[in-house]
Amino acid sequence: MSGVRHLYVHLPFCASRCGYCAFVVEVGALGARDAYLDALTAELGQEAGRLGPLETVYLGGGTPTLMRPRRLARLLDGLRPRLAEGAEVSMEANPETVDGAALRALRAAGVTRLSLGVQSFRPHLLGALDRLATPDQARDAFRCARAAGFEDISIDLIFGIPGQTPADLEADLADALALGPDHVSWYELEIKPGSALARRGTRAMDEDEGADAYRRIVEGLEAAGYAWYETANFARPGHECRHSLAYWGAADYLGLGVGAVSTVDGVRWRNAPGVGRYTAALAAGGPPPRTREPLDADDRRRERWMLGLRLARGMDLAWAGPPDHPGALDRLAAAGLLRRDHDAVALTREGRFVQNAILHELMEYA
Ligand SMILES: C[S@@+](CC[C@H](N)C(=O)[O-])C[C@H]1O[C@@H](n2cnc3c(N)ncnc32)[C@H](O)[C@@H]1O
Ligand code: SF4
Incomplete structure (x- = not known):
């Protein structure tokens, strides 16, 4: 069978930029959400010929949940005819942007897997990352997602945060396990050029401390029944992220939206950042501004x-x-x-x- 089986959609709107974040993000641009959705629909139409039945869809950000359920439902309505039977439809969610009603609406709209950006359960570490959600908001969002019928919930955590002690790490591990997620992504903090942390001169964790923390995370999650199936990813049996597995298996994928990357038939292209330019190009009937790179x-x-x-x-x-x-x-x-x-x-x-x-x-x- 031919055709691309994996689709990524970038939803770039955020309420503020977190200190460590270097993703393609738009702050203070919520008024552009409807035009952006129209542009995504237009880009999907332009690229539709490349697609086979979609086995996985990933709605990432930015903060996809800031699109609100009615826009996300419209997006998913457009994708539904293209989904293969049993497709995985993942969405990133920031805890402070969802409640029970929103999560029920998203589940009903066809989202099958939720990835909650928790980062830490320690308030002082969330502060060091400029995160908006409190630990209780993260716990509430998780419980509401379960109550809404999500059987595939992942949480994102970060280690190596400035000020994080071994006791903080143990507490994050215990708090994460207490929620009983199906999947955990636990990344080492990267101080990315251009991020607020880099501008503040924040230093990454010392290499030995980082190695100790990583080993402790792997051991703690494995002891609780999670398989360490990828460098930073852990899953209960049958809960691996199929979309990410496709990336790591170097499968072809299509990316829609600002900053999105696609790799199809040995060519990689990258849409430029900038919601204004993206929506204007698509409203004029053209492709978005992008760069192309053949892969030999x-x-x-x-x-x-x-x-x-x-x-x-x-x-x-x-x-x-x-x-x-x-x-x-x-x-x-x-x-x-x-x-x-x-x-x-x-x-x-x-x-x-x-x-x-x-x-x-x-x-x-x-
Ligand atoms: C696409 S990002 C953002 C998703 C969502 N907007 C949020 O903030 O939760 C997905 C995950 O990558 C991780 N991440 C992003 N930047 C990072 C960095 N500089 N170092 C380590 N992990 C990072 C975070 O755990 C984050 O939840
Ligand atoms: S980490 Fe997530 S919420 Fe924070 S600025 Fe980046 S994309 Fe937005």
């Missing part, structure tokens, strides 16, 4: 190594092609960091804790 076989081989080794199950060597330094494979296997079984290659548990160092051994540019 070498780019794709390298990308497969970067992505495939993130997965616990690893990847097929025949599919990935050789690493830049094939001789390192035996060396890493002998050191107990990598496992080779006929044509399959995966990092061992110890290898996964030092994934970046391993990529430096295998790949020229990593």
